[in-house]
Amino acid sequence: xxxxDYLTRGQIQKLHNLKxxxxxxxxxxxxxxxxxxxxxxxxxxxxxxKGRAIVNCDKVRxxxxxxxxxxxxxxxxxxxxxxxxxxxxxxxxNEGTTKKDRVICVPDALFKxxxxxxxxxxxxxxxxxxxxxxxxxxxxxxxxxxxGMIAPKFVWITTTEHRRQELMKLSEGLQTQVFTLADFxx
Numbered sequence: 583x584x585x586x587d588y589l590t591r592g593q594i595q596k597l598h599n600l601k602x603x604x605x606x607x608x609x610x611x612x613x614x615x616x617x618x619x620x621x622x623x624x625x626x627x628x629x630x631x632k633g634r635a636i637v638n639c640d641k642v643r644x645x646x647x648x649x650x651x652x653x654x655x656x657x658x659x660x661x662x663x664x665x666x667x668x669x670x671x672x673x674x675x676n677e678g679t680t681k682k683d684r685v686i687c688v689p690d691a692l693f694k695x696x697x698x699x700x701x702x703x704x705x706x707x708x709x710x711x712x713x714x715x716x717x718x719x720x721x722x723x724x725x726x727x728x729x730g731m732i733a734p735k736f737v738w739i740t741t742t743e744h745r746r747q748e749l750m751k752l753s754e755g756l757q758t759q760v761f762t763l764a765d766f767x768x
């Protein structure tokens with residue numbers, strides 16, 4: 583939870599290979615002194631003050647309406663096998679030739695598999711106009727070799743099939759994979 587911020591019971595179960603729902607509930611019950619829980623369609627767990635002290639975590643998380651964003655990002659983390667190089671919200675800066683040419687992008691997550699970077703983006707409540715602007719920044723970063731000589735991969739998670747199709751169109755020419763929540767809740 584220190585790394586992923588918020589987790590559903592199902593995500594905790596998969597992350598720690600807890601097999602049955604009943605076993606997962608038992609483990610969570612044993613951890614209740616260290617966790618806070620909120621309801622977001624299902625129970626979502628995060629570290630409370632006592633839990634943060636145990637794992638030496640400075641990041642305070644609270645019950646928030648934006649929790650779905652974190653949950654969606656965690657689905658990608660689990661789907662890609664919990665990469666050890668996974669980093670949340672890392673700022674990518676390319677100065678360009680002038681101050682005006684500077685490009686800054688903050689992906690929701692970034693990880694590296696061998697020499698290839700994978701950029702993770704969550705499209706939960708973002709407008710397509712903002713998604714388009716971000717994709718254009720990634721095109722510039724790719725062109726300027728900000729990710730190295732090997733082009734990065736892009737992974738999106740979104741809410742609907744229509745939005746998936748829109749993101750695929752906007753990402754044409756980039757190595758992109760787009761998931762929907764339904765891909766993980768099936």
